[in-house]
Amino acid sequence: MKLQINDYCIRCGICEDVYPDIFKRNYETHNIDVLFDEIPEDKQERAEQAAADCAVAAIKIIR
Amino acid sequence: MGKVVKVDVAVMGSGVAGMGAAYKLVQAGVKDIAVFEKYPAQGGAVSNCPMMFCSTPDTPEAQKAAYEVLARFSNYDGNMNLISKVVKYSSEFPRIFLEELNIKSPIQVPRDPADYGNKRAYTQGHANGLDVGDIYFIEGRGKGHGMSLALLRLRLKLEKEGVQFFFRTPIKEIVKEGDKVTGAVAYEEDGTRVDIQCKALIVASGGISGNMEMMKEEGVVHVDPKFEEVFEEGKQVMITFPHSCQDGDGQKAVWAIGGKKTAMVISADPEVPNPGVRLGPNTPWLNANQIKVVTEMPWMRVNEQGKRFINEEMSNQHTAMSRAYCKQTNMHGYQIFDEDTVKRMEEAFEENYVYFIFKGAKLENLRAQMDAAIALGNTHMCHFDTIHEVAEYMGIDEANLKETIAKYNKAAEEGYDPDFHTDAKYINPIREESGHIYCFRIFAGGYDTMGGLQIDENGNILDVNNKPIEGLYGAGDMVTGSFYGEPTSNAGGTVFGSMTTGMLAGDSAAAYVKECF
Numbered sequence: 183m184k185l186q187i188n189d190y191c192i193r194c195g196i197c198e199d200v201y202p203d204i205f206k207r208n209y210e211t212h213n214i215d216v217l218f219d220e221i222p223e224d225k226q227e228r229a230e231q232a233a234a235d236c237a238v239a240a241i242k243i244i245r
Numbered sequence: 246m247g248k249v250v251k252v253d254v255a256v257m258g259s260g261v262a263g264m265g266a267a268y269k270l271v272q273a274g275v276k277d278i279a280v281f282e283k284y285p286a287q288g289g290a291v292s293n294c295p296m297m298f299c300s301t302p303d304t305p306e307a308q309k310a311a312y313e314v315l316a317r318f319s320n321y322d323g324n325m326n327l328i329s330k331v332v333k334y335s336s337e338f339p340r341i342f343l344e345e346l347n348i349k350s351p352i353q354v355p356r357d358p359a360d361y362g363n364k365r366a367y368t369q370g371h372a373n374g375l376d377v378g379d380i381y382f383i384e385g386r387g388k389g390h391g392m393s394l395a396l397l398r399l400r401l402k403l404e405k406e407g408v409q410f411f412f413r414t415p416i417k418e419i420v421k422e423g424d425k426v427t428g429a430v431a432y433e434e435d436g437t438r439v440d441i442q443c444k445a446l447i448v449a450s451g452g453i454s455g456n457m458e459m460m461k462e463e464g465v466v467h468v469d470p471k472f473e474e475v476f477e478e479g480k481q482v483m484i485t486f487p488h489s490c491q492d493g494d495g496q497k498a499v500w501a502i503g504g505k506k507t508a509m510v511i512s513a514d515p516e517v518p519n520p521g522v523r524l525g526p527n528t529p530w531l532n533a534n535q536i537k538v539v540t541e542m543p544w545m546r547v548n549e550q551g552k553r554f555i556n557e558e559m560s561n562q563h564t565a566m567s568r569a570y571c572k573q574t575n576m577h578g579y580q581i582f583d584e585d586t587v588k589r590m591e592e593a594f595e596e597n598y599v600y601f602i603f604k605g606a607k608l609e610n611l612r613a614q615m616d617a618a619i620a621l622g623n624t625h626m627c628h629f630d631t632i633h634e635v636a637e638y639m640g641i642d643e644a645n646l647k648e649t650i651a652k653y654n655k656a657a658e659e660g661y662d663p664d665f666h667t668d669a670k671y672i673n674p675i676r677e678e679s680g681h682i683y684c685f686r687i688f689a690g691g692y693d694t695m696g697g698l699q700i701d702e703n704g705n706i707l708d709v710n711n712k713p714i715e716g717l718y719g720a721g722d723m724v725t726g727s728f729y730g731e732p733t734s735n736a737g738g739t740v741f742g743s744m745t746t747g748m749l750a751g752d753s754a755a756a757y758v759k760e761c762f
Contacts, residue, residue: 190397192286194293195527196388207527209488212285212413237293237389238397 183221184244185229187214191240201232247438252277252409253762254754255429255443257416257495260289261392261740262449262721264399265747266754268341271406273755278408279441281431283415283490287400288393289451290489290693290722291740294530295392296385299739301378303336307358311377314362319730326702327728327749334745335378342383346398348391349384356380380739388531392740414439415490419446419498419717426716429498444762445754448706449720449747450495452694453509459493463509465694468575475518475688495723496697503708504717505699508732511691514563515540515570515578517625518688521618529690534614536626539590540685543671544582545653548573551636551645553653556665557672570689577688579641581650584679587611611683625686631677635684650675693722695733700724704750716757718750 185204193212197205204225206215221229233241253275256263259282270278286292301311311332316325342348356376383391404410413434420428426446431439453459457476460466466476500506514529516522517540524531532538541561546569548554554573559565560580570578590608615626627638632650636643653672656662660669675682698719700706705713706724725742726733 190286190400192288192292192393192397193284194389194393195525196531199523199525199528199531200388202525212488212490235387235389237386237393239386 183226183229184219185216185221185233186242186244187216188240188242190238191236192238194237196235196237197232197241200235201228204229204232247440248433249440249442250279250409250411251442252279253443253758254278254445254447255416255441256280256447256449257429257498258282258289258448258450258721259284259287259396259400259410259412260449260451260721260743261291261396262451262743262747262750263289263447264396264403265744266447266449266718266720266751267403267408268399269748269751270755271403271408273752273759275755275758276407279411279443280403280408281411281414281416281429281441283413283450283492283494285412287410287412288396290454290491291743292393292396293528294390294692295383295740296390296530297380297382297739298335298338298342298392298744299376299378299380299741300335300338301332302358303333304358307361307378308332308336310358310361314377315728317362319728322730323726323728324700324702327700330702330749331728331742331745332377334748335741337748338740338744339381342395343381346395346402348395348398350381351384352382354380354382377741388528390530411439415494416441416450417494417498419448419502421502421714424715426502426714443716444758445716445718447704447718447720447747447750447754448495448499448698448723449750450723451491452722453493453496453697454491454511454691454694455489456492460694465509465511466576468577472575472577472688491693493697495719499698499706499717499719502714504714505707505709505711507696507699507726509694509696510732511567511571511689512564512695512733513567513692514690515566515687516690517623517685519623521621521623529692534618535608535611536614536618536685539608539611540580540687542580542582542590543667544580544586544673545650545675546578546580546687547641547646547649548578549575549641551642551647551649553649553665554578556667558667566687567689567691570687577686579639580685580687581635581646581675582673582683583675583677584681584683585676586673586679587681587683589673612681615683625688626684628681628683630681632675632682635682639684639686695722696726696731697723700727700746700750703753704746705753718754720747720750 315328385391416429416431418430429441543557543560555569654674657672657674700719704718706717706719721743
C-alpha cells in the first residue's frame, strides 16, 4: 500500500496531528510528506482511517 | 525571463473573499479571470475553521433589522451603505453553499429578525455574537470543517468556468499608472517575475498572522518576551494553518501605492496554548482533552493585576473574549474556579450554554487531564489547594486577586454583580474550603488578523485622502473594519464579512471593466 497526496490538499495538517507516525508537515515545501514509500502492514489500518479523516479527500490509497 | 499574464480581472488570494469575488466575476460574464495565491492550495484561513455560515434572509424586515444591529455595533462608524450591501449578499449563502456546492447543513438555527441584536451567543452572526440572521452549521468531511470542502468545490467549479488559478505565485506589487491600477507583479517560487496586466485588481490576501515581525510592528502582538513562545511555530495560537503564508503582502502593496492604512487586530478564539490542549499544532478545533471546553465556561476571569475585566457570560464568544484579552497586560487573562465548580461540571456541563445547540457533555477527571498537559510541559495551567499558590505560580497580583474573589463571592451570595452585571446563575463562588483551586492562563488567539485597508460601498479601496483608487478593490478580513467600524472586530466563524465583501468586489470590478473599457 502506498499513499499519495493530491495537489488540492489544503495543508490543514489534520493528518499530521492525528497520525504523526505516518505524516509530517514540511514547512519548507508547504507539502505534507508521507513518511513511508510503502506503508508498513501494521500501519495500514491507520492509513485508511487517515484517508477517511481528510477534510478534502486528498489522501489517495494506492494498492 | 519573466512571464506576462494578461487578464480582465486579477484576484490576489484564494480564500473565501477571493473566491467570492471570482464567483461573482464569472456570474457577471467577465471572461479572463486569474486568481493568484501564495499558498499551494485554495481556501485561505477560512478553509480550516468555519463550520457554519450566517445568512440574513432576503426580506425587508430581516435586512433592516440586521442593518440596524451592524450600524449600531459599528458606532455608526462603518460605511452604512456597505453594511446594507454586505447583509444583502449574505442572503445568497444558502443557495451558493447548499444548492450549488451541495454542502450538507444538518443543523440550522433560524432567528426571528425581531431578536437580532438582543442576544449574544455562540452562533455568532457577526462580531461579538449579535445574531443578524439564520445560522447554518455545515457538514465537513472526515475531521475537517465544512468550509474546506465548500471552497475546494468552488475552486473546481470556477476552474471549469475558465478561471485560472496560479498557486505558489504571490502578488507583491501593484502597478498604478496615473490614477489607475493597471496591473500587478507576482513572483513564482523560483523567483520568476510574472507581470500581470489587468483592468481591475481585487486584493483579498487576508491577514498578517504568518508574519510575526509585522504583527509586532503594527502593534497586533505586544507581550513580555517570556510569553513570546506562545506565538512560536507549533505552539502559536494565532494561525489556523501554521506557516500560513499570510504575510501582509496585500496590505504592504496597497500602502505602497498610497492606500489608506487602518488598524490591525487579532480576532477570535482565545486559547490555552499547546502542549496538551490541542491535538497538534495544526488543528485548533481538535482537542486533546476537555480543557478547551472548560475554558469556554463562564467562570471568573481576571488579568495579571488580579482584576476582572468582562462579563463572563461572554466566555464562549470567541471574538468578544479575544478582544478583551488583547486589552489586558500581555494579552491574556486567567480563568479561576474551585473544586465545587468542577464537581458541578462533572455532573453536567451547563445545558443551553456552551455549544448550546449540541448536547451538554460530561466532564471527566479534569485534574488528571490538566496533569497530563502539565507533564507535556504546559506552563499555562495549575491547580493548588490555596489561592496564594495559584497567584504565585501564575504571576497574578495576590492581594488584588483575593479582593476580587471576595467581591465575586459576595456577588454570588447577593445574586447581583454590580461591576459587570454577569447573570448570578453563572457566578460560582471561589472558595479554598471547597478543597482545591484551578487556574488556566488563556491568551488572545485567532485564526487571522483583521484590518489594514479601507473600502467604500463599492468595495473600492480608498487612498489616504479617502478617495477610491480606480481599478483597485479590496475584500475579506483586511477590509472588514469598513463596515464593522474601527478597529475592526470581525467574527471569522461565519464568513459573513469576508465572502460578502468578496462578492461585492467581484460585482463592482465586473461593472467597472464593462463600463470603462
